[in-house]
Amino acid sequence: MQKIVLVEDEALFAKSVATKLSRDGFEVVVCDTLSMARAYFNENDEPDALLLDVRLPDGSGLGFLETLRDEELGVSKSLPIIMMTAYGELDDAITAMKLGANDYLKKPVDLNELSLILTKVLESSRVQQQLDFSHAREKQIVNKMQMLGQSDLLCKTRMQLDKIAKLVDNSSDIHPVILIRGETGTGKDVAARYYHDSGSWTDKPFVHVDCASLPRDLMEAELFGYERGAFTNAHQAKAGLIEVAEDGTLFLDEIGELPLDLQVKLLNVLERRVVRRVGATKELAVKAHFIAATNRDLTTMVESGEFRSDLYFRLNILEITLPPLRAREGDIALLASHFIETLARRYALAVPKLDYKALEAMNNYSWPGNIRELQHVLERAVMLCTNEIITASDLLLQVRTSVKSEIQSMNHFESMTLDEVEKYLIEQALSRTAGNVSQAARELGLTRMAMRYRMDKYQL
Numbered sequence: 001m002q003k004i005v006l007v008e009d010e011a012l013f014a015k016s017v018a019t020k021l022s023r024d025g026f027e028v029v030v031c032d033t034l035s036m037a038r039a040y041f042n043e044n045d046e047p048d049a050l051l052l053d054v055r056l057p058d059g060s061g062l063g064f065l066e067t068l069r070d071e072e073l074g075v076s077k078s079l080p081i082i083m084m085t086a087y088g089e090l091d092d093a094i095t096a097m098k099l100g101a102n103d104y105l106k107k108p109v110d111l112n113e114l115s116l117i118l119t120k121v122l123e124s125s126r127v128q129q130q131l132d133f134s135h136a137r138e139k140q141i142v143n144k145m146q147m148l149g150q151s152d153l154l155c156k157t158r159m160q161l162d163k164i165a166k167l168v169d170n171s172s173d174i175h176p177v178i179l180i181r182g183e184t185g186t187g188k189d190v191a192a193r194y195y196h197d198s199g200s201w202t203d204k205p206f207v208h209v210d211c212a213s214l215p216r217d218l219m220e221a222e223l224f225g226y227e228r229g230a231f232t233n234a235h236q237a238k239a240g241l242i243e244v245a246e247d248g249t250l251f252l253d254e255i256g257e258l259p260l261d262l263q264v265k266l267l268n269v270l271e272r273r274v275v276r277r278v279g280a281t282k283e284l285a286v287k288a289h290f291i292a293a294t295n296r297d298l299t300t301m302v303e304s305g306e307f308r309s310d311l312y313f314r315l316n317i318l319e320i321t322l323p324p325l326r327a328r329e330g331d332i333a334l335l336a337s338h339f340i341e342t343l344a345r346r347y348a349l350a351v352p353k354l355d356y357k358a359l360e361a362m363n364n365y366s367w368p369g370n371i372r373e374l375q376h377v378l379e380r381a382v383m384l385c386t387n388e389i390i391t392a393s394d395l396l397l398q399v400r401t402s403v404k405s406e407i408q409s410m411n412h413f414e415s416m417t418l419d420e421v422e423k424y425l426i427e428q429a430l431s432r433t434a435g436n437v438s439q440a441a442r443e444l445g446l447t448r449m450a451m452r453y454r455m456d457k458y459q460l
Helices: 011-023 034-043 061-068 090-098 111-140 152-169 188-198 219-224 260-272 298-303 309-315 331-346 356-364 370-384 403-408 411-415 418-432 437-444 448-457
Strands: 003-007 027-031 049-053 081-085 103-106 178-181 206-210 249-253 289-294 318-321
Touching: 003 011, 003 034, 011 027, 011 111, 027 034, 034 061, 049 061, 049 111, 061 081, 061 090, 081 090, 081 111, 090 103, 103 111, 152 188, 152 318, 178 188, 188 206, 188 249, 188 289, 219 260, 260 309, 298 309, 298 448, 331 356, 331 370, 418 437, 418 448, 437 448
Parallel strands: 003 027, 003 049, 049 081, 081 103, 178 289, 178 318, 206 249, 249 289
Antiparallel strands: none
């Protein structure tokens, strides 16, 4: 639960605000003087946001705001702050913005509007913190990203990325867009970072944008940026993530989750290499390297109207397909050794050994979650194994048939058409989930809309 500190001396108004925000899922701490607020910040962890009145019995909220960032209180610059006043003087509003306030509201304050503004400010702060963390993390990275594995399929993928990076290094023209495909957990983000580290632009920003997690109402502003006054609460101009990646790499993860209206804007960026902030009249040139990734079937999404065909064709110029772990012969042992050593160091443990039966069980497992699942399985095993030996029982793998057996059991598909195979797989998924369309769609890696499209197609 997010904690909000409210500094307000009008008891009735403070009670109303606290009641409203509590109903909306916030924890509210009320301070009726600046001295109480100062004591709170000295004695407690930093809250998630601060609501601050301008005129209080023991001083000015603006003066408190000015000293709030001092090292004595230790309040971070990212703390969201909303100022409130019954007087609404323009000079005070300007001063508050200069001192780092996120918004300035005049009383009487509409409580529903306050809650909405607070939610947006908190979400914007969270995204900014993630970006700041990403920048700090990038500065600390010394070793280049590696794609571990010696299988033929992975070596081919590495060679493709190396070749593209070398060609781009030798070209002064517009950088090509790369589309990375692969099942969930195959390491698409690792491949993107490997490509970034393989070029001369490795010291430039690497901005990872998870299109599936960006809030829908903030997605456009976060990607493309906005000008001051572009919408309510846009008190300052802000560069979007596309601009932030200038001269570096913008990695658009889960591109299939991007809404259709933003797909049009992204297509314009990729075609013309310019970006226009929300509310702006001028376009800015963009020199970033663009990489998109998805675990979805974009061709099928185009057919069902979920993804624009023109954007798909623009993305599909250079396609890199990451192999699933079950197809990377010999790589499981190498990855397992790497993860075991890394995890043992993380938890200050002796590096356990992997016995033969455990390795055999791992090689026979189909790994639907791929490398990510392998890492999680080994993390649990490293922490809970006894006698510094990881046995098959420590892995807690679900009982499954071997990969070879699964392939052999698919021989009956050879006489079926593609439509018949697709219909069969959908029927099996619906049977396993007792007719739950949403769950069946998730198992097949489809959206509910795409699932409904196929059910109608096959009259299921």
